[in-house]
Amino acid sequence: xxxxxxxxxxxxxxxxxxxxxxxxxxxxxxxxxxxxxxxxxxxxxxxxxxxxxxxxxxxxxxxxxxxxxxxxxxxxxxxxxxxxxxxxxxxxxxxxxxxxxxxxxxxxxxxxxxxxxxxxxxxxxxxxxxxxxxxxxxxxxxxxxxxxxxxxxxxxxxx
Numbered sequence: 001x002x003x004x005x006x007x008x009x010x011x012x013x014x015x016x017x018x019x020x021x022x023x024x025x026x027x028x029x030x031x032x033x034x035x036x037x038x039x040x041x042x043x044x045x046x047x048x049x050x051x052x053x054x055x056x057x058x059x060x061x062x063x064x065x066x067x068x069x070x071x072x073x074x075x076x077x078x079x080x081x082x083x084x085x086x087x088x089x090x091x092x093x094x095x096x097x098x099x100x101x102x103x104x105x106x107x108x109x110x111x112x113x114x115x116x117x118x119x120x121x122x123x124x125x126x127x128x129x130x131x132x133x134x135x136x137x138x139x140x141x142x143x144x145x146x147x148x149x150x151x152x153x154x155x156x157x158x159x
Contacts, residue, residue, distance in 0.1 A: 033063065033065075033066070034060040034061075034063040034065055034071075034154060035057050035058075035060040035061045035063070037060075037068050037071065038060050038151065039052070039057055041151075046075075048148075049079040049149065050075065050078075050149050050151060051146060051148050051149070051150045052151050053112060053114060053150060053151065053152045055112045055113075055153055056138075056152050056153055056154050059153050059154045059155060060154040062155075063154060063156040064134075064156065065129060065134055065136040066129070067127065070127050070130070071127055074102075074125055077095060077098060078102055078125065079149065081099055081103065085099070101125075101126070102123065102125060103123070104123065104124075105122045105123060106122055106123065106124055109121050109139065109141075110139045110152065110153045112152040114143075114150060119141060119150065120141065121139035121140055121141050121150075121153055122141050123139070123140050123142075124137055124138065124139055124140070125137070125140065133158055134156055134157065135157050135158065136154065136155075136156055137154065137155050137156070137157060138151050138153075139151070139152055139155075
C-alpha cells in the first residue's frame with residue numbers, strides 16, 4: 001500500500017494510477033452536442049485509445065443529452081481499465097462497480113460495419129444525467145486488431 005500511495009498521488013492529492021499523464025488529459029470542446037464531442041475524440045490524445053466510428057457520430061446527432069464532463073470521465077476510465085485490472089490498488093477498488101458495468105457483455109448487441117467486416121458492439125456505457133431523467137448509452141467493443149475501444153453507436157433514453 002505504501003508503494004501504491006507513493007506512486008499514485010496526483011497533483012490534487014487524490015490517489016490515481018493512470019495510463020494518461022496529467023498533461024494529456026485535455027478538455028474536449030464540444031461544438032455540436034454529443035456528436036461534436038465525439039468528433040473531438042477522434043483527435044489527439046484520444047485517437048491512441050479510442051476509435052469513434054461515423055455511425056456513432058451520426059447516431060449521436062439525435063441526442064440532446066448534455067454532460068460532456070461526465071462522459072469524458074467515463075471514457076478515461078474505459079481506457080484505463082486494462083491498467084487498473086493489471087495493477088489493482090486503491091483506484092481500481094474505488095471504481096470496481098463501474099469497471100464491472102463497462103466490462104459486461106450484453107446479449108443481442110448492435111452490429112455495425114467496421115473496416116469491411118461486421119462488428120458486434122457487445123458492451124455498453126450508460127451515463128445518467130445528474131439533473132434530468134435521461135441517460136446516454138454508448139455501444140462499444142474492444143477491437144483486438146487495433147488494441148482500441150470502438151464506439152459504434154450512441155442513443156439516449158430515460159432513467
